[in-house]
Amino acid sequence: MPDTVLVLNSGSSSIKFGLFEISATEPSLLCKGLLDEHEAKPRLVVKGPAGEDLFETRRDAADTDGAHLFADVLGFIEDRFGAGNLRAAGHRIVHGGPDYSGPVVLTDDVMAKLSALTPLAPLHQQRCLAPVRAIGKIKPELTQIACFDTAFHHNMVPPANRFAIPRRFEARGIRRYGFHGLSFEYVAGRLAQIAPELIAKRTVIAHLGNGASLCALRHGRSIDTTMGLTPLDGLVMGTRCGTIDPGVLLYLQQHEKMSPEEVQHLLYHQSGLLGVSGLSADMRTLLASSEPTAREAVDLFTFRAAQAIAMMAATLEGLDGLAFTGGIGEHAREIRSAIGQRLGWLGVRIDAAANEETRERISDGGSAVDVFVIPTNEELTIARQCAALIRGRPVT
Incomplete structure (x- = not known):
């Protein structure tokens, strides 16, 4: 079986995911799904590339802290697509702060830096980092990669990225970062193709x-x-x-x-x-x-x-x-x-x-x-970035 990457895109009440084959030049979707932790019985739904039903399971709320759903995802992938082919899990991380302008492997040090950015995205940051921790416990040997919503805007320059406050705060990283970068990157690429x-x-x-x-x-x-x-x-x-x-x-x-x-x-x-x-x-x-x-x-x-x-x-x-x-x-x-x-x-x-x-x-x-x-596709953008990082190619 070909090499694959599991992409997780965390929202406020559910997590979209996709499994992509990365052997070819362009990642191709093998399956997609949803992890919903906020229903009375948390559920996992998996569909094929054309939307056909592949798998669904629910768990009693009392028996799960959310991590079981990730174990179910990983178990389904191994059963359906074989063990040993999953190269990485790629995650949408909302805030990369001043340090991260592209995808990066999630080490303990990187996780600590990203967790420290929570005050800058209080609704999102910990929500994005929770799957990293859950998968790390289930499959600690699996490489995990952060792909940032702020990265697309990282090269914005003054005056566009500047607040009118004393410069000492700017030196501490208080500036305009921008978000939705994974979506903007995808749409910019589609525009280049169609126009x-x-x-x-x-x-x-x-x-x-x-x-x-x-x-x-x-x-x-x-x-x-x-x-x-x-x-x-x-x-x-x-x-x-x-x-x-x-x-x-x-x-x-x-x-x-x-x-x-x-x-x-x-x-x-x-x-x-x-x-x-x-x-x-x-x-x-x-x-x-x-x-x-x-x-x-x-x-x-x-x-x-x-x-x-x-x-x-x-x-x-x-x-x-x-x-x-x-x-x-x-x-x-x-x-x-x-x-x-x-x-x-x-x-x-x-x-x-x-x-x-x-x-x-x-x-x-x-x-x-x-x-x-232009319908967006943040998951494909993440898969592309992960594939490039795994192959040692520049991420454009």
């Missing part, structure tokens, strides 16, 4: 989902993005506030007498679409609702997204291409249309029929900006 004429031009990728951010792209490189030191900054998100007046935070602590922990919980868990609508963090629910607050939350989402795309265009000194990706960007045609209408002054024209059918290119013939819908 190579855009490579040297001015393009914005809009990763819109429960977490959302933009990337200003030129020559396949990130030159600006909307998230900063943490994944809290930038666009309105499902439960996160995005950009906010720092004075609001001071007011909440000084006058509302909220503790830092209470403010953190408010900004990460109770704000965004959920906070404005008072109904849901799910864009599908809000689009289907007739409640005024739902419409207001959607309106704020598209307003801020269009505003930020214009900001990215200012960095790029123009706009030639716009690509939507992420759960909302890929599936919510109403959101794409609303954002396009707000950007009409920049020359964005979306073809209604193409947008309705979610075609790959949705701009009309008179649009000054080429507009695309």
